[in-house]
Amino acid sequence: xxxxxxxxxxxxxxxxxxxxxxxxxxxxxxxxxxxxxxxxxxxxxxxxxxxxxxxxxxxxxxxxxxxxxxxxxxxxxxxxxxxxxxxxxxxxxxxxxxxxxxxxxxxxxxxxxxxxxxxxxxxxxxxxxxxxxxxxxxxxxxxxxxxxxxxxxxxxxxxxxxxxxxxxxxxxxxxxxxxxxxxxxxxxxxxxxxxxxxxxxxxxxxxxxxxxxxxxxxxxxxxxxxxxxxxxxxxxxxxxxxxxxxxxxxxxxxxxxxxxxxxxxxxxxxxxxxxxxxxxxxxxxxxxxxxxxxxxxxxxxxxxxxxxxxxxxxxxxxxxxxxxxxxxxxxxxxxxxxxxxxxxxxxxxxxxxxxxxxxxxxxxxxxxxxxxxxxxx
Numbered sequence: 001x002x003x004x005x006x007x008x009x010x011x012x013x014x015x016x017x018x019x020x021x022x023x024x025x026x027x028x029x030x031x032x033x034x035x036x037x038x039x040x041x042x043x044x045x046x047x048x049x050x051x052x053x054x055x056x057x058x059x060x061x062x063x064x065x066x067x068x069x070x071x072x073x074x075x076x077x078x079x080x081x082x083x084x085x086x087x088x089x090x091x092x093x094x095x096x097x098x099x100x101x102x103x104x105x106x107x108x109x110x111x112x113x114x115x116x117x118x119x120x121x122x123x124x125x126x127x128x129x130x131x132x133x134x135x136x137x138x139x140x141x142x143x144x145x146x147x148x149x150x151x152x153x154x155x156x157x158x159x160x161x162x163x164x165x166x167x168x169x170x171x172x173x174x175x176x177x178x179x180x181x182x183x184x185x186x187x188x189x190x191x192x193x194x195x196x197x198x199x200x201x202x203x204x205x206x207x208x209x210x211x212x213x214x215x216x217x218x219x220x221x222x223x224x225x226x227x228x229x230x231x232x233x234x235x236x237x238x239x240x241x242x243x244x245x246x247x248x249x250x251x252x253x254x255x256x257x258x259x260x261x262x263x264x265x266x267x268x269x270x271x272x273x274x275x276x277x278x279x280x281x282x283x284x285x286x287x288x289x290x291x292x293x294x295x296x297x298x299x300x301x302x303x304x305x306x307x308x309x310x311x312x313x314x315x316x317x318x319x320x321x322x323x324x325x326x327x328x329x330x331x332x333x334x335x336x337x338x339x340x341x342x343x344x345x346x347x348x349x350x351x352x353x354x355x356x357x358x359x360x361x362x363x364x365x366x367x368x369x370x371x372x373x374x375x376x377x
Contacts, residue, residue, distance in 0.1 A: 014240040021236045034211065037235035044242045045179075045194055048162065050172045052196040053203040056235065057210050060158040060180025061087040062228040063193035067176045068095035068125065070205035071152050076124030081110035082317035082335035084129040088156050089318050089327075097124055101319040103332040105138060107131075107272060108286060108313070108342075111334070112141035119145070125152045130160035130170055132284035132313050132344075133186070137275050139165060139173050146174070154178070157196075159283040159313075161186040162249040166277045171196035176206075181234075184311070186248055186283050187241035189234035251349040252282040255356060259285055259345055262360040267371045268292065269363065272342075284313050284344045292370040294343050297363075305362035310344035 025032070038056050046054035057063040064087070068078065074096030080088050082101045092099040100123075103114040110128045119126075128142050139155075146153040153174030157163075160170035161179060171177035176199065181192035195206045208215050213225025230238075241248075260271050268291040274280050289297065294315070301307040317335040319328035345359055 014244075017240060018236055022233060025232055025236075032233065033229045033231045035232045035235075037232045037239065038230050041230075041235040041238045041242070042194070044239060046196060048242060048245060049169045049177075049196055050198075052171055052198050053200060055195040055203060055206045055210060056230040056238075057193040057195060057228040058230055059191050059228075060156075060178055060182060060185075060193040061091055062210070062226070063178035063180070063195045064088065064091040064127075064154070064156060065094050066206045066209045066226075066228060067154055067178055067195055067197075067202070068092060068097065069209055070202050071125055071154075071175070073097040073124035077120065077122045078124055079110075079115050079118050079126045080318065081127075081129050081131075082319050082332045083108055083131060083314055083339055084156065084318065085158070085314060086318065086321055086324070088127060088129060089321075089324055092127070099318070099324070099327060101317075101324075101328060101332060104335045104338065105136070106334070106338070107134060107136050107138075107275065108338055109134065109136040109138060110142065112138045112145060114332075115142060116145050119149055119151065123149070123151055125154050125175075127154045127156055128174070129156040129158075130163060132286050133159045133161075133163045133281040134274060135160060135163050135165035135168075135170055135173070135278055135280070137165065137277060143173050152176075158182075158185065158193075159281075161281060161283075162245050163281045164279045172198075175199060176202055181238060181241075186252070186281050187238065187245055189230070189238040189241070192230050192234050192238065248349050249281045252347060253279075255347050255349075255351055256280075256282040256285050258353065258356055259347070259360070262357070263287065263345075263363065266360075266364045266367050268367050282347055284310060285347050286313065286342050286344055288338065288342050289367070290341065290371075292367065294341060297343060297366055297370075300366050301362055304366070305358070307359050307362045308346065310346050312339075312342065313344060315339055315342075 042054035078092045089099040105111045155177035157170040157177040158180035176197035179194040181189040209225045210228035213221045213223040272286040
């Protein structure tokens with residue numbers, strides 16, 4: 001039995017719908033980018049995340065970069081958590097600012113206290129990342145900090161489609177949010193992203209930036225923009241995925257609860273809990289391990305049990321990445337600890353209970369072997 005790290009889910013009826021839609025699109029000789037399907041995708045995604053203003057982009061990274069450019073962070077500093085994908089820091093650099101790395105809390109998201117210590121007169125924005133689909137209660141503290149200091153809070157919500165905190169969806173806590181539709185995400189368009197905001201001026205600025213800085217119709221350019229456009233084919237796929245998002249999230253939550261129950265007695269392993277009020281989409285279920293290196297465990301599970309763990313979130317903090325190390329300003333002990341000793345069991349809507357039980361038994365066997373000796377004795 002092979003348990004994959006991640007699969008995306010497209011129903012047979014969706015494939016038929018997509019095939020017919022593509023045939024119609026080509027037959028009508030319509031533009032293949034930024035057309036009616038992109039507009040419908042934007043509207044549908046926004047409707048599921050607080051009725052915000054939406055702009056589809058070519059990737060989650062470009063969504064974040066568009067926000068930072070629209071906020072005009074160039075020449076300043078942007079605080080980012082040490083635990084995130086490198087693209088978060090790259091977007092800051094591409095927008096002409098310097099990323100300032102802050103430590104994380106025990107839920108692996110940005111520590112509001114450490115972020116507050118790093119605010120200076122040069123700070124142009126704070127980026128918080130909803131790691132694994134968790135909107136941390138610390139997000140509320142960050143929002144208050146940013147309001148008090150007059151600094152925009154940006155949500156990197158690449159993992160957080162459909163996640164909520166106290167009933168509020170990702171994208172409603174800060175000035176704007178960037179989502180990703182990469183192939184492994186909760187919903188996917190292969191590549192793609194979305195900007196959500198309640199600010200009409202920021203919304204319009206992002207829409208201009210994503211289409212080569214065009215404004216006023218035709219080839220009229222008042223700002224330097226980029227080609228961050230989403231295609232009509234991707235939007236058609238996105239629409240089928242948005243319709244299924246509630247089901248995807250519900251199933252992920254069922255799987256996460258089953259994992260939490262069954263992994264509770266595994267030695268040397270602790271599933272990171274969801275705080276009160278937080279309802280993650282469980283893009284990732286994160287478990288901390290002691291007594292064995294995660295890479296050793298990963299290799300043993302694949303070789304001996306045919307189990308492939310999900311990808312890390314993330315195993316090397318930003319301030320220790322070779323390309324970013326020159327920007328580091330001292331150690332960040334929590335990130336350095338938690339990043340190096342976590343695993344993510346496979347989780348996706350089509351994972352069966354039988355497959356999940358196989359993963360749990362395999363993890364239990366390997367952890368017991370390392371911590372308790374042969375036979376778990």
